[in-house]
Amino acid sequence: MSERWPAAGAADGRGAIRVLVAHGEDAARDDIVAILRASARIEVVGVARSGDTTIALARKLTPDILLIDDGLPGGGGADTTERLGALLPAAAVILLASTLSADTLQRAMRAGARQIVPLPVAPGELLETIGQVHEALVARRAPTPAHAGRPAALAGQIVVVFSLKGGVGCTTVATNLAVAIRQEMGLRVALVDASLPIGDVGALLDLPSTTSVTDLVGLGGDDAAAVEDALLTHARSGVRVLQAPHRVELAETITGDLLRRTVETLRAHHEFVVVDTHAALDERVLPLLETADTILLALTQDMAALRSATVFLRIVELLGYPAGKVLPIVTRVGIAGGISTPEMAEALGRPLDRLIPTDERAVVRAINEGTPLMLSGRQTPVATAIVDLARYLVAATYPDAVAPLLMAQGGGARRGPLALFARG
Ligand SMILES: Nc1ncnc2c1ncn2[C@@H]1O[C@H](COP(=O)(O)OP(=O)(O)O)[C@@H](O)[C@H]1O
Numbered sequence: 001m002s003e004r005w006p007a008a009g010a011a012d013g014r015g016a017i018r019v020l021v022a023h024g025e026d027a028a029r030d031d032i033v034a035i036l037r038a039s040a041r042i043e044v045v046g047v048a049r050s051g052d053t054t055i056a057l058a059r060k061l062t063p064d065i066l067l068i069d070d071g072l073p074g075g076g077g078a079d080t081t082e083r084l085g086a087l088l089p090a091a092a093v094i095l096l097a098s099t100l101s102a103d104t105l106q107r108a109m110r111a112g113a114r115q116i117v118p119l120p121v122a123p124g125e126l127l128e129t130i131g132q133v134h135e136a137l138v139a140r141r142a143p144t145p146a147h148a149g150r151p152a153a154l155a156g157q158i159v160v161v162f163s164l165k166g167g168v169g170c171t172t173v174a175t176n177l178a179v180a181i182r183q184e185m186g187l188r189v190a191l192v193d194a195s196l197p198i199g200d201v202g203a204l205l206d207l208p209s210t211t212s213v214t215d216l217v218g219l220g221g222d223d224a225a226a227v228e229d230a231l232l233t234h235a236r237s238g239v240r241v242l243q244a245p246h247r248v249e250l251a252e253t254i255t256g257d258l259l260r261r262t263v264e265t266l267r268a269h270h271e272f273v274v275v276d277t278h279a280a281l282d283e284r285v286l287p288l289l290e291t292a293d294t295i296l297l298a299l300t301q302d303m304a305a306l307r308s309a310t311v312f313l314r315i316v317e318l319l320g321y322p323a324g325k326v327l328p329i330v331t332r333v334g335i336a337g338g339i340s341t342p343e344m345a346e347a348l349g350r351p352l353d354r355l356i357p358t359d360e361r362a363v364v365r366a367i368n369e370g371t372p373l374m375l376s377g378r379q380t381p382v383a384t385a386i387v388d389l390a391r392y393l394v395a396a397t398y399p400d401a402v403a404p405l406l407m408a409q410g411g412g413a414r415r416g417p418l419a420l421f422a423r424g
């Protein structure tokens with residue numbers, strides 16, 4: 001795995017366990033925060049002194065885990081936990097209890113806390129508990145073979161495939177990547193064709209020209225039911241597709257705001273939202289890049305693509321995106337006379353580990369047949385490279401989940417000796 005790609009607990013927090021600490025007493029809260037800060041796996045995303053602040057911050061920061069003191073001012077720990085259950089069902093609460101009584105246990109259980117930690121607590125014990133609760137959360141978010149017990153709310157990953165230069169393979173990568181994540185890993189995937197004015201995703205997947213993003217004009221992308229209705233499922237893979245406008249003149253009505261909101265809505269019910277874009281940094285692409293968790297920057301082995309990628313990386317710096325947000329991928333690797341990838345990496349100042357070989361025949365045939373290579377030529381080097389990319393992205397997102405996920409079966413109950421309350 002590339003060293004540039006942050007693993008769990010990296011400085012920018014990607015992959016780290018995101019924790020919010022709520023305690024009314026400054027000294028106790030500081031102690032807890034100090035324990036958490038010593039762990040490389042944990043990122044303290046916020047602290048709160050009251051129930052209301054906890055709710056407000058949780059809404060804004062969407063932590064994975066909340067540590068809440070039972071005696072929290074303004075509602076108390078149990079009430080606050082209950083309010084959070086409705087607001088952030090995907091998060092877990094660990095209740096901190098200074099006095100452990102049958103009453104505290106009962107109230108915590110009813111409110112939906114996952115664990116109770118009696119205070120004072122040894123640092124190692126607290127960290128271990130957080131690790132276990134997180135492990136259970138990840139297991140819950142990962143798909144089960146039986147498709148049972150799907151979590152109601154998720155924050156799926158938004159992967160935007162982009163290049164400032166056209167014709168470098170964005171659509172080919174976006175479409176096949178979506179199919180790969182869906183087929184090989186069984187995750188729920190939405191594929192959004194935000195390539196305007198004309199998108200090719202529908203043609204690559206041989207979809208009928210029925211629904212499209214234009215169905216959402218006037219309704220807005222926040223309307224989950226409308227977004228759901230605008231999707232079309234690609235039957236052979238199960239990827240859910242939001243097509244680009246079928247009539248060029250309607251593309252004008254699609255705003256960046258509509259696209260961004262739609263993608264955000266989709267992430268609630270899909271582990272991955274893959275977005276194909278057109279080659280321009282315009283007011284429609286920028287909001288998508290902003291909201292993306294990962295930008296796959298596609299480039300080919302030629303001067304023009306290299307220059308446009310260099311320009312884009314400079315813009316990314318100006319925009320203040322973390323370096324790890326952009327993952328360059330070289331497509332059509334091996335074309336005659338192409339610049340070598342080490343030379344390109346040198347020029348870009350970035351490692352280039354993600355390489356997709358060239359295979360004109362297979363790729364063009366797949367396009368003409370309307371069957372993505374992932375389905376018609378799974379064993380081709382291009383498809384294999386895209387599956388590798390899919391695994392890489394899934395592993396970066398769900399580091400704890402990917403091993404059992406890739407083993408396919410696994411399943412089974414996870415260890416949780418301290419879990420007082422098994423929920424979900
Ligand atoms: N790995 C590849 N090998 C060979 N040709 C490719 C590969 N990926 C894309 N192409 C070709 O490049 C052209 C542009 O691909 P496309 O995915 O539409 O790029 P973009 O969306 O960036 O414009 C297509 O004709 C496609 O056949």
Ligand SMILES: [Mg+2]
Pocket residue numbers: 170171172195200277278
């Ligand atoms: Mg394209």
